[in-house]
Amino acid sequence: MFQGYVQIAIFVVVLVALVKPLGIYLARVFQNERVFLTPVVGPIERGAYRLFRVRPEAEGQDWKQYARSLIVFSLLFWLLLYLILRTQGIQPFNPEGFHSGPWDVGFNTTSSFLTNTNWQYYGGETTLTYFAQMAGLAVQNFVSAAVGIAVLAALIRGIVSRSGKSLGNFWQDMVRIILYVLLPISVVGALFLVSQGVIQNLSHSTVIHTLTGGTQILAQGPVASQEVIKELGTNGGGFFNVNSSFPFENPSGLTNFFEMLLILVIPAALTYTYGRMVGSQRQGWAIFAAMFTLFIIGVVVVYMAEQHGSPAQHAAGLNTHAFHGSTGGNMEGKDQRYGIANTSLWAAITTVTSCGAVNGAFESLTGIGGAVPFSNLGFSEVVFGGVGTGLYSMLLYVILAVFIGGLMVGRTPEYLGKKIGAREIKLVSLGVLFTPLAVLLSAGAASATELGKRSLYAGINPTGFSENLYAYLSQANNNGSAWAGYTGFIQPHAPGNVGAFGITFADLLGGAVMVTARYAPILFVLAVAGAMSGKKVSPAGLGTMRTDNPTFVFLLIGIIILVGALTFFPAILLGPISNGLTGRLF
Amino acid sequence: MVQGLRKDLRIAAIAIIAMTVVLGLLYPLAITGVSQVIFPGPANGSKVTVDGKVVGSHLIGQEFKGKAWFHSRPSATEYSGNVTFFGNAGPNSAELREEIREELAAYVKLNKPYDHSLTREGVPVDAVTQSASGVDPDISEANALIQAHRVAAVRHLPLSKVEELISDNTDGRSLGVLGEPGVNVLELNIALDREAPLK
Numbered sequence: 001m002f003q004g005y006v007q008i009a010i011f012v013v014v015l016v017a018l019v020k021p022l023g024i025y026l027a028r029v030f031q032n033e034r035v036f037l038t039p040v041v042g043p044i045e046r047g048a049y050r051l052f053r054v055r056p057e058a059e060g061q062d063w064k065q066y067a068r069s070l071i072v073f074s075l076l077f078w079l080l081l082y083l084i085l086r087t088q089g090i091q092p093f094n095p096e097g098f099h100s101g102p103w104d105v106g107f108n109t110t111s112s113f114l115t116n117t118n119w120q121y122y123g124g125e126t127t128l129t130y131f132a133q134m135a136g137l138a139v140q141n142f143v144s145a146a147v148g149i150a151v152l153a154a155l156i157r158g159i160v161s162r163s164g165k166s167l168g169n170f171w172q173d174m175v176r177i178i179l180y181v182l183l184p185i186s187v188v189g190a191l192f193l194v195s196q197g198v199i200q201n202l203s204h205s206t207v208i209h210t211l212t213g214g215t216q217i218l219a220q221g222p223v224a225s226q227e228v229i230k231e232l233g234t235n236g237g238g239f240f241n242v243n244s245s246f247p248f249e250n251p252s253g254l255t256n257f258f259e260m261l262l263i264l265v266i267p268a269a270l271t272y273t274y275g276r277m278v279g280s281q282r283q284g285w286a287i288f289a290a291m292f293t294l295f296i297i298g299v300v301v302v303y304m305a306e307q308h309g310s311p312a313q314h315a316a317g318l319n320t321h322a323f324h325g326s327t328g329g330n331m332e333g334k335d336q337r338y339g340i341a342n343t344s345l346w347a348a349i350t351t352v353t354s355c356g357a358v359n360g361a362f363e364s365l366t367g368i369g370g371a372v373p374f375s376n377l378g379f380s381e382v383v384f385g386g387v388g389t390g391l392y393s394m395l396l397y398v399i400l401a402v403f404i405g406g407l408m409v410g411r412t413p414e415y416l417g418k419k420i421g422a423r424e425i426k427l428v429s430l431g432v433l434f435t436p437l438a439v440l441l442s443a444g445a446a447s448a449t450e451l452g453k454r455s456l457y458a459g460i461n462p463t464g465f466s467e468n469l470y471a472y473l474s475q476a477n478n479n480g481s482a483w484a485g486y487t488g489f490i491q492p493h494a495p496g497n498v499g500a501f502g503i504t505f506a507d508l509l510g511g512a513v514m515v516t517a518r519y520a521p522i523l524f525v526l527a528v529a530g531a532m533s534g535k536k537v538s539p540a541g542l543g544t545m546r547t548d549n550p551t552f553v554f555l556l557i558g559i560i561i562l563v564g565a566l567t568f569f570p571a572i573l574l575g576p577i578s579n580g581l582t583g584r585l586f
Numbered sequence: 587m588v589q590g591l592r593k594d595l596r597i598a599a600i601a602i603i604a605m606t607v608v609l610g611l612l613y614p615l616a617i618t619g620v621s622q623v624i625f626p627g628p629a630n631g632s633k634v635t636v637d638g639k640v641v642g643s644h645l646i647g648q649e650f651k652g653k654a655w656f657h658s659r660p661s662a663t664e665y666s667g668n669v670t671f672f673g674n675a676g677p678n679s680a681e682l683r684e685e686i687r688e689e690l691a692a693y694v695k696l697n698k699p700y701d702h703s704l705t706r707e708g709v710p711v712d713a714v715t716q717s718a719s720g721v722d723p724d725i726s727e728a729n730a731l732i733q734a735h736r737v738a739a740v741r742h743l744p745l746s747k748v749e750e751l752i753s754d755n756t757d758g759r760s761l762g763v764l765g766e767p768g769v770n771v772l773e774l775n776i777a778l779d780r781e782a783p784l785k
Contacts, residue, residue: 253765
């Protein structure tokens with residue numbers, strides 16, 4: 001395990017080292033300042049404004065205008081993506097000759113990619129044309145990420161603003177985030193991934209006559225260009241059904257490291273951006289500290305549990321101890337080149353963020369190891385979280401912590417000099433509680449009725465319960481990872497969509513949950529930003545509760561755990577923890 | 587209000603088309619073009635050839651049967667390279683216990699006649715568990731060293747020679763530290779067949 005911890009430590013060091021430089025860069029992008037890419041990207045940016053006919057510097061939007069632009073934009077993009085998924089038969093870049101999939105799966109997939117979830121009932125390489133992957137899904141990988149970051153930028157502006165109601169301009173934020181952040185990193189990252197073995201072509205799949213005279217068909221496609229933004233934008237939707245465990249998506253220990261870094265780097269750096277924009281780096285580091293603490297506890301727990309092996313393996317007489325030349329541990333659903341440590345680390349990273357890409361099978365995680373993804377999602381994706389979404393959700397918890405702290409010391413709660421009033425607290429509470437409520441209602445509806453049963457793979461036992469709960473936990477939190485036995489799509493004659501059909505209940509419920517649990521919190525967050533903007537700032541006094549010291553970090557962690565645990569602990573107990581504690585086989 | 591909505595609709599209509607063209611076509615096609623020029627090998631699947639014929643990919647494992655070959659890990663997909671899925675065996679699955687029991691017994695039965703010290707406790711975990719990708723190209727070093735005894739005997743090679751081939755075809759940790767070492771089964775079997783072809 002020592003070697004594994006060394007690798008985890010290296011990852012942490014590199015991540016932390018990137019927080020400040022990228023954080024500063026992002027702040028400069030949000031504040032419309034000059035950056036080193038301006039000479040190249042500036043003309044394209046101005047061209048985009050001319051094309052859109054917006055003059056961003058003259059068109060600051062209040063929260064309602066910002067929200068309206070966001071909703072209209074998302075609605076039109078939803079329609080376009082659905083159209084793309086339903087017209088596969090007439091598309092270019094379709095060497096396999098695939099036809100469209102079922103309408104209900106299309107509804108689910110469209111909602112999934114619009115909302116940065118990338119929950120996948122469909123299998124990429126067996127159902128989608130290259131055109132749909134590139135011009136449909138990968139576009140959303142950029143756009144949904146940019147929307148999340150834009151909402152965060154608007155919230156920060158609202159918190160900081162001392163006069164006026166403007167939260168910035170939605171169109172400008174989208175253009176700048178895509179052109180200055182997501183696209184340049186993707187171009188460089190994609191080429192690096194190709195150099196390491198991730199495929200990037202438009203060819204027909206290759207039929208190979210193997211060494212021993214068999215036949216193997218290798219799927220092809222434009223993978224690297226999608227892989228990089230799928231991680232960077234915390235999207236997570238794999239080109240292949242088995243996602244980043246497939247060697248053409250993630251061929252080596254190095255690409256694995258790089259991809260993990262891509263997932264976490266923007267959410268981590270945004271805490272620094274936040275500190276810079278509110279004028280106190282300590283505020284940013286305090287939030288980072290709370291996130292990092294919860295993250296690293298999860299990493300250690302899942303790694304230890306996976307290294308221990310599973311009850312089924314022990315009952316079968318398998319020796320799960322490490323020895324010379326063998327990692328030991330629970331290698332079911334894991335690939336050799338990543339081993340236990342890197343599959344465990346990835347599992348924690350992809351669930352604290354709202355990424356959801358996987359490099360191993362979650363359903364095969366041990367009980368206690370599997371409880372880590374559950375808990376991370378139970379914290380409503382505030383521990384780093386999705387790009388933008390994580391920090392804006394976390395700021396709701398910060399305000400909640402300030403409020404509760406204020407009640408404890410008997411003072412009017414203040415955050416960064418602004419008084420927190422009844423309206424803000426109502427909006428924050430709605431924002432904090434909406435997603436957990438969506439999870440419990442939908443998972444409850446699916447597990448309490450016959451309609452949900454058809455999606456189960458493991459049957460009626462703790463693993464089956466986990467499948468169902470995790471499906472809605474993941475979709476409502478816009479994560480997208482899965483206990484992958486759970487399905488909403490049946491494909492009897494793979495590949496292609498011939499004879500394939502969807503499980504309508506699972507597809508529609510999941511799609512509806514993803515959309516509402518994405519946009520309702522966004523509206524609450526923008527409303528909070530609107531309520532905070534223009535508020536008077538009063539200077540901090542002796543009695544002001546500080547929000548940048550260890551006491552506050554501790555309070556914040558406590559409140560996150562309290563809300564998450566009270567909401568989900570009973571349910572998680574019935575799933576993975578039952579598996580972990582009993583050792584019984586089903 | 588209505589005017590604002592109309593304006594948003596107009597901008598959004600232009601924006602979604604522009605973004606689809608730039609991010610959905612220009613970007614991936616440009617990356618494809620550049621990759622095909624500067625990294626044609628990896629961009630097309632890191633294919634491996636023997637006597638000019640493509641026999642597989644360095645990155646995608648294949649199924650090997652019989653005593654004369656190194657065997658890959660168990661796979662849920664029978665090493666499919668175009669229809670991928672997880673095995674999804676849960677940690678407390680009684681079915682999984684049975685499968686692992688059978689895999690263990692089969693592995694010991696196959697290799698023990700050539701490696702007399704082999705016991706069930708000595709079987710490395712990767713040899714009897716299904717990979718995630720279904721096409722794991724690697725096995726652990728311990729797994730390869732056990733199978734070396736059998737392969738050496740069947741192919742009439744000295745054990746030391748086979749062990750040398752194993753070490754030649756082991757991908758170490760990236761940069762010496764990232765990931766786990768793995769023995770590339772396809773490359774190893776190609777090297778083996780070159781050294782001592784099957785009659």
